[in-house]
Amino acid sequence: MSDDPKSPGAIARGWWRANLGARESAAARALAARLRRAAPMAALCEPAVMELARALHMGPGRADSLVRLVCLLAEVREEDAATLARRLGGSDPTMSPLRFQRLMRAEGDELITLLRRAVGMADRRCNVAALAQDLLYWEEARPRWCFHYFGADAPRDDLKESVK
Template identity: 70%
Template sequence: MSEDPKGPGAVALGWWSTHIGPRDMPAAKALSARLRRAAPLAVLCEPAVQDLARALNLGPAQADRLVQLAVLLAELREHTGARLARRLGGAEPVLSQLRFQRLIRAEGDELTDLLRRAIAMADRKCNVAALAADLLHWEAARPRWCFDYFGAEAPAKDLEEQTR
């Protein structure tokens, strides 16, 4: 599944590349640290997070999802082509099957905490755009994560129907 160049994943990747990705820049490093440590309302008070909200057209009703997205993007250090679930699983998984199952079933703060740990286990690198798109549409992304974790190709038709 290729990422839509104007979709939420591409928007989030552009935001991450500007505000968080350049770790050699003190402002990016500071923003990342603030986001990783901040309470939800403090995350929403960051001007860069408000820029992300506007770019993604997210309002107060999606504040929890926006906070989760910003906090998890702040955990990433490198953008690669591999989706997070692929980096976690495969022939020699870095995340056990039991922990993966718990992550897939998680909601809210528990999901955020488990994804933080998973990102650390994946050496803080994955496909930023794919992760962002998946977080914004978590219910639809869960089945694909299961296929990705086990290194299997998901039936494209089935997954396309689930994401509609």
């Protein structure tokens, strides 16, 4: 993920910090609780969610991605340097390889349910910016999650250029 402060992941991390990250705040706890329980339309009716949509330049065509993003960010309680996939895997995985395979194959509501469980299994801690970036571009992120889960670095795109 890029360190660009205007990247979608960085924007979502800033939103998370301002709206959900400070759990000592009653407003943050209340918003997180509403988002964790929200139906898609209820999540979209939250003013803070629309603030994030504007910051990310997301319109109605990406509403499903926005709802998935905010509902899963509401599950995260603490930032960590490690990505969610790294926290789940490694030499002594928190999530079994079979469960991880199921997560990688999941779509729609099943994907959201399994991702929520994954955040819980990771003690509700992960790299918020990386999670946000991956959720917004899930299809591109899936292969990287496999590398991270098994403790390897994903191949860099610039390696493809040097091979040609």
